[in-house]
Amino acid sequence: MSKLKPLGFIFLIIILFCFCINIELTNQINRINLFSTSIDIRNFEITNTTLDMAPWYNPILNGHYIIEQPTADFLLIKTTDTQFVAADSSKLIIMTLASPINFLLLCILIFGSGLYLRRERRKRHYKNQIAELNLQANSLLTAFNLQVKPAENPLGVSSLSQSINSLNTHVANYVKQTQTSICQDKLTLLIDRHAYIEHIDRQINHANQEDLKCALLFIDLDGFKQVNDSFGHSFGDEILVQVASRLANVLRHHKLSNINSANQLEQNLSRLGGDEFSIFIELLDDSDRVVEIAKHVLSELEKDFVLGNKIVKISASIGIAAYPESASTPQALLQLADVAMYRAKSDGKGIFKVYSPEMGNKMRRYHYLLEELRLAVACKDFYLSFQPIVHVEDCMIDYFEALTRWDHPVEGMIPPSEFIPIAEESNLILELGDWIMLESCRQMAAWHNAGMRKVKISVNVSGIQLKHRDIYDWIMNKLKKTGLPATSLMLEITESTFIKASPRIIKELSRLREEGITIAIDDFGTGFSSLSTLADLPIDVIKIDRSFIAQANKSQKYNDILNTISELGQKLGLKIVAEGVEEIGQFELVKKMGVSSVQGYLVSRPESSANVGNKVLRNNTSNLSASGTSAWDIVS
Numbered sequence: 001m002s003k004l005k006p007l008g009f010i011f012l013i014i015i016l017f018c019f020c021i022n023i024e025l026t027n028q029i030n031r032i033n034l035f036s037t038s039i040d041i042r043n044f045e046i047t048n049t050t051l052d053m054a055p056w057y058n059p060i061l062n063g064h065y066i067i068e069q070p071t072a073d074f075l076l077i078k079t080t081d082t083q084f085v086a087a088d089s090s091k092l093i094i095m096t097l098a099s100p101i102n103f104l105l106l107c108i109l110i111f112g113s114g115l116y117l118r119r120e121r122r123k124r125h126y127k128n129q130i131a132e133l134n135l136q137a138n139s140l141l142t143a144f145n146l147q148v149k150p151a152e153n154p155l156g157v158s159s160l161s162q163s164i165n166s167l168n169t170h171v172a173n174y175v176k177q178t179q180t181s182i183c184q185d186k187l188t189l190l191i192d193r194h195a196y197i198e199h200i201d202r203q204i205n206h207a208n209q210e211d212l213k214c215a216l217l218f219i220d221l222d223g224f225k226q227v228n229d230s231f232g233h234s235f236g237d238e239i240l241v242q243v244a245s246r247l248a249n250v251l252r253h254h255k256l257s258n259i260n261s262a263n264q265l266e267q268n269l270s271r272l273g274g275d276e277f278s279i280f281i282e283l284l285d286d287s288d289r290v291v292e293i294a295k296h297v298l299s300e301l302e303k304d305f306v307l308g309n310k311i312v313k314i315s316a317s318i319g320i321a322a323y324p325e326s327a328s329t330p331q332a333l334l335q336l337a338d339v340a341m342y343r344a345k346s347d348g349k350g351i352f353k354v355y356s357p358e359m360g361n362k363m364r365r366y367h368y369l370l371e372e373l374r375l376a377v378a379c380k381d382f383y384l385s386f387q388p389i390v391h392v393e394d395c396m397i398d399y400f401e402a403l404t405r406w407d408h409p410v411e412g413m414i415p416p417s418e419f420i421p422i423a424e425e426s427n428l429i430l431e432l433g434d435w436i437m438l439e440s441c442r443q444m445a446a447w448h449n450a451g452m453r454k455v456k457i458s459v460n461v462s463g464i465q466l467k468h469r470d471i472y473d474w475i476m477n478k479l480k481k482t483g484l485p486a487t488s489l490m491l492e493i494t495e496s497t498f499i500k501a502s503p504r505i506i507k508e509l510s511r512l513r514e515e516g517i518t519i520a521i522d523d524f525g526t527g528f529s530s531l532s533t534l535a536d537l538p539i540d541v542i543k544i545d546r547s548f549i550a551q552a553n554k555s556q557k558y559n560d561i562l563n564t565i566s567e568l569g570q571k572l573g574l575k576i577v578a579e580g581v582e583e584i585g586q587f588e589l590v591k592k593m594g595v596s597s598v599q600g601y602l603v604s605r606p607e608s609s610a611n612v613g614n615k616v617l618r619n620n621t622s623n624l625s626a627s628g629t630s631a632w633d634i635v636s
């Protein structure tokens with residue numbers, strides 16, 4: 001079709017040209033009639049006008065005729081029906097063509113044709129370019145794996161426009177997806193900490209202008225590590241996804257939702273990382289509302305999590321910080337809510353706490369002590385105290401418990417109950433524990449050499465040490481270094497640590513027992529271990545927690561528990577030690593129950609090694625050399 005167009009154009013031009021020639025020729029003929037000067041004219045008389053001459057000239061020549069002669073062709077020009085004049089047709093034609101109007105027309109036609117052909121060439125060039133672009137677009141579509149409806153003309157403009165549209169949509173979706181995924185947690189699809197902080201920042205600015213109050217909930221799952229350890233990480237992942245969905249429901253229920261119109265993500269709920277989530281309340285018109293929301297979150301998370309055929313129960317601890325009361329920046333709000341959350345954890349877990357400045361002070365002290373502890377551990381700035389544990393029958397020394405003391409140059413004595421948990425959380429306990437074990441063994445080795453052959457030294461070992469040290473090699477190495485016999489060493493491990501101990505740790509403790517080292521379960525009664533598990537643990541001694549001793553004389557229930565533990569221990573062939581005996585009544589009670597040894601202020605406070613030396617070695621030398629131990633005078 002497109003090829004026919006130029007032909008049609010040329011045909012049109014030819015017709016136009018002929019038409020013009022015809023007009024001009026007629027003009028010329030008319031001029032011949034009138035002036036007939038320059039042309040050889042002869043008069044003809046023809047009665048019969050039906051001349052047998054080229055009939056198709058007729059319409060062009062307007063009723064005149066061309067006569068072919070041997071010398072030249074003549075045009076018979078009809079003047080009347082029977083009168084003709086003859087003109088030399090070739091001359092006539094030359095004159096016709098040479099007329100200015102025809103020349104001008106010819107020029108216009110040539111110029112027009114030139115323009116037309118140029119335009120056609122350009123069109124062809126563009127078409128080729130579009131075809132080339134189409135090929136490139138198609139290869140892009142294939143690379144992006146995009147399907148486009150086949151076009152009528154696959155190399156035409158409409159196909160190109162279709163491809164470009166499709167690529168355009170793809171790029172727009174890609175940009176949207178990229179922007180969304182940048183700020184989204186991959187597992188739960190909630191916004192991440194970074195996007196959440198930006199959102200809170202905007203909300204706080206708004207609240208500041210409008211004089212509004214906001215609040216932030218910091219939610220941390222309790223014991224989530226246990227879930228991972230027991231069921232595997234992918235199971236843990238599923239729980240996290242379900243937690244996110246339950247929190248989103250709470251948000252909707254309390255109409256706290258705020259969906260970002262650009263990426264369609266909820267902005268008031270975030271997974272901050274690990275098992276930590278946060279909810280932001282943009283408008284807190286009533287402080288009871290935050291409490292109501294926190295309680296709702298806790299109750300939602302306490303419901304059973306069902307995964308396949310497994311049912312898991314978890315809980316969460318929540319810290320709450322409010323704007324503007326607690327803090328005025330997103331980071332500070334999160335930090336203080338985190339502090340409050342830690343308080344909720346330390347107060348028993350599964351609860352919520354609203355931040356108060358007193359909590360902040362505690363946090364600051366924590367960080368201060370952590371830094372001081374680092375220095376103290378590096379400088380070995382501690383000393384040991386020794387508390388005797390005596391047999392109830394004769395008050396002879398059974399063993400000494402080594403207790404670490406930290407005399408801070410500015411703060412004074414810092415109790416172990418304050419610095420040991422910090423040392424454990426920061427793993428500084430590993431280095432500190434090395435020093436404690438070495439010093440305890442060294443001291444006991446000295447006393448052993450001085451005659452205290454039946455007395456043991458008891459050293460506390462934390463769960464962190466059991467986990468990170470190869471405990472068998474570690475202990476045997478210390479004994480070798482100090483020369484202390486294995487039978488003179490006792491290790492105290494808390495009940496809660498025993499519950500969590502891996503089979504590897506239990507095996508290593510059994511090997512130490514085989515070497516002659518005594519293993520005691522410390523703070524017994526506080527870790528909720530089932531009594532039946534006692535039979536399987538590699539232990540020799542049960543140390544009953546001081547809380548039972550303190551209650552036993554006042555409460556029949558505690559009295560019964562104490563009795564049961566004591567009886568069970570005796571049946572299992574374990575030695576029972578009562579901790580925290582402070583009164584003579586308690587001493588008498590535990591003695592009656594069959595407890596074999598006691599520890600507590602009634603017997604002695606922890607003493608320095610010098611005092612122990614004075615008391616045992618100087619005053620009771622004869623007793624010591626005969627028995628390998630000495631009576632601890634409890635009245636002195």
Ligand SMILES: Nc1nc2c(ncn2[C@@H]2O[C@H](COP(=O)(O)OP(=O)(O)OP(=O)(O)O)[C@@H](O)[C@H]2O)c(=O)[nH]1
Pocket residue numbers: 187220221222223224225226228232233234235236237240273274275345
């Ligand atoms: N399955 C899974 N676990 C994760 C992910 N991110 C972090 N965790 C685990 O979550 C646990 C978080 O532990 P913590 O919060 O420190 O401890 P916890 O056991 O919850 O104890 P408390 O918080 O003191 O109650 C760790 O064991 C992490 O390995 C995750 O994306 N998926």
